[in-house]
Amino acid sequence: MTRTIAVAWKAIRHSPMTLVGAFMLLLSIFVAVFAPVIAPYDPEAVVRVTINDIYVAPNADHIFGTDDAGKDVFSNFVYGARISLTVGFFASFIAVFIGGTLGILAGFMGGRVENIIMRFTDIMLVIPDLPLAVVLVALTKPSLINIILVIGLLGWTGTARLVRSQTLAVKQRKYVLRARAIGAGDLHIIRKHILPIVMPLMVANTVLVISLAILNESTLAFIGLGDPTALSWGQMLNFAFNRGAMSAGAWWAMLIPGLGIVWVVLACTLFGHGLEQILNPRIEVHHLSADKQLSDYKKSKPLVTSSVVLKSDDSPSSDILLEVRNLSINYINTEHKSQKPALAVSDVSFTLHKGETLGLVGESGCGKTTLMLSLMRLLPPAGRIIDGQIMFQGTDILSLSEQNLNGLRWKDISMIFQGAMNAMNPVKSVGDQIAEAILLHTTIRDPKELDNRIRELLDLVGIAANRKDDYPHQYSGGMRQRAMIAMALACSPQIIIADEPTTALDVMIQAQILDLLMSLKERLGLSIIFVTHDLGVIAELCDSVIVMYGGMTAEYASVDKIYNAPQHPYTRELLRAFPDISHLSQRLVAIPGYPPRLDALPAGCRFAPRCPAVIDRCHTDIPLLHQTDGDQFASCHLMETQ
């Protein structure tokens, strides 16, 4: 029990919303419990009342004045908390019990049971609550018990839906399936596996249902269906409103009880929603939040800056499309600003020539996608470019205004995202989404011309032109990726960034998409940056390769050198872990260990913990990029000693 409380406290501590709500709720419970101590007058006491005692304005004796019966409003208010909270709590327990039971039954049993329960819930959901409650209470005797029952019996629909969907989700989890496979009974699974997960959500839901129940009770009481002997806040308002407080100008008799209701309902709302957010944190990226990618630019020093001069200088500069120099990117913690940022990309440099295909290879989480997104300044809200330069044909992308940047995006550099299912707007036809890019960046305005261009593009990627008015969900996975490629080609860009364009596809389709990219590259003379973790693709498609590890360049060289004379131990290990058709007899060797977490990098070389050739220095000093050969670079201390 104490453990549960400790865990709960740890979760709640950082949520101001939950804390404020919990405090407000506890305070109202405190008032209700200690009503006899807090209230200056006993509402039950029989006192002789004269006309002069009715609706007395707030004064020293009655801080909130008196009501229509000459009673102290403050005392009534304090005792009213008892009744309002009692109704709220009991009614919501009934509602959550019914809703929870039905929800678990529906979610767990599935099939016909689920169908019947959910259909019934649907019906109850559309029948307006209050009129039904009014009718029910009006037909029975308006006693407190009846009111609790009616509110409870009508308030379970939301809980049932919530619990059902949660149960469905838990039921599919591996350990539940496993428990079932070894023969655990239904009751056991519900008790041991489903309840522990669903319970906390139900607690959060109960708090929200309490607020609804209290609102409902006060409404019923106000329209004259309350228990006239139980002076809840709603009943106080009913008496005040119907017994002349309005014409007597007795604002206190109407204001105070209402404030009590607002206080408790607000408390429950804050507390309940806060708990829900803790239990179901939502990952929010907000792509349109204020652009802060450059807010730390050149303000903080990057951890690593090498002085190596890259090969760019020995090539004719007109040939260079894109040049990235010493780029460093951090992810800050937007919730807790004081925490150390994660170093996603450190000191990466490369050049891209016209017609060149550059491969970017590395394990998941090594900063590949971050690097690519930064080229168009598309980092998520937490991303900060802290140092470096991105030069596109002589313009510094990092110093462009938002407007000029929008002119460059897609027109000069476009992107094929991984997972085209989510990268396309589900409610716009594929043709419209391609047309949008064309209209934005080219001079084509004539509808006929536009239509022809879209057909031409779809034809180019092998999609029948008559599918242009279809929506993304009507396409197969491979087709969607083709459509994405057509969209990327729409404005004839100079550079296309392909960020793992084949990850979610099956092998046959992967090969088709890669073939398509290769042929397009040759026909259109495209420059492509190809992000992948598949070395085979690199060998087939690329001219040069960057091998990234832990946000740094491990090795950067032509594709020949990478395959035939790898220098960095990581590159070698990577190649050993990759099947080679020409040496089938060789055994595949996995690299032991995992890539480092970007917020907890080792002090020295980031590969040191997994490196087979590690020396002492690797654990203390960060290796800089060294030129090992004319156009081959590697960041390894071993290169230096050679």
Added chain:
Amino acid sequence: MQRWQYLVRRLLWAIFTILFVLILNFFIFRILPGDPARGGIRDPRLTVEAQDAIRVRFGLDKPVINCFETLNPIKFGSCAVNPFDTQLFIYISNLAQGELGFSYHSNRPVAEVLIERLWNTLLLIGVGQVLAIVFGMILGIVAAWKSRTAIDYTALIFSLLAWSLPTFWLGIILLFWGSRELGLPVGGKSTPGLNGTSFELLVDVIKHMLLPTITYTVVVLGQYMLIMRSTLLDVLSQDYILTAKAKGLSNIQILRHHALQNAMLPMVTIIALNLGFTVAGAIQIEAVFSWPGLGGAIFESVGRRDYPVLQGAFLLLAVSVIFANLIADLTYTMLDPRVEVG
């Protein structure tokens, strides 16, 4: 599944729900304690003969349903063999002809009483809903757009507060303040006996509508804001928004052409679902402002224990909400191309 199949299914479902409500509505008034006949005619001076005559007049002498003695609380008349001579059948066949029985209180046909009040409620709810939707969505969009800024937090606190206000209480406070400080009318739909040009009459109605409409708008607006904000935040985190940004669209263009349409989809459903709850709001507001609408009719009928009117009003409200949901479903189908798959 074809789109029209989906539509037919929704339509059949709506009809089924309405049937359910009809039956529920019929039995609630007969199963629960508190005999409708005795409840409505509780006057000790009436002779037994007179009471029976009234029962005959309201059709309460017939068995509830054929040969189901336990459901026949009155035990008057015989268990008829003829299944068409029962209260249930008469109730349904009357309904089919638009007859909802007679008010115990005024002796007028319930349908007639309710129809004239329905228009007043529609006026109030209609204007209030439109205002709440417009302002709630604007507020939600701004809050999501400026997420985690002072603007966002202010809008959030305002909406949570608006959501927590008991409707009738906000009405009382506004009425107290408006009638004292601003000289606004204390209730009703128009000043009785006012003669003047049609413009003056219009101004008079607007003055009467002002406070109830504000009350309704504020109470409903909070929810719309919260839902719009959270849906839009969801949408703005989607990959296709990043694609749109990469395409070089400005933030405003992305919002207008990509985000809003997607965020509107859940809003349509939620607005319709909410109608059921906002009916509750209408009852409270009409009670506070003596607005001559359906809610007011319910409020008065509760006091008078006028069951036929209550029954009719409940039926009318439930059916309206079911229809609103059906319309929302159809709208959703038109807005979301994905519907036809499931």
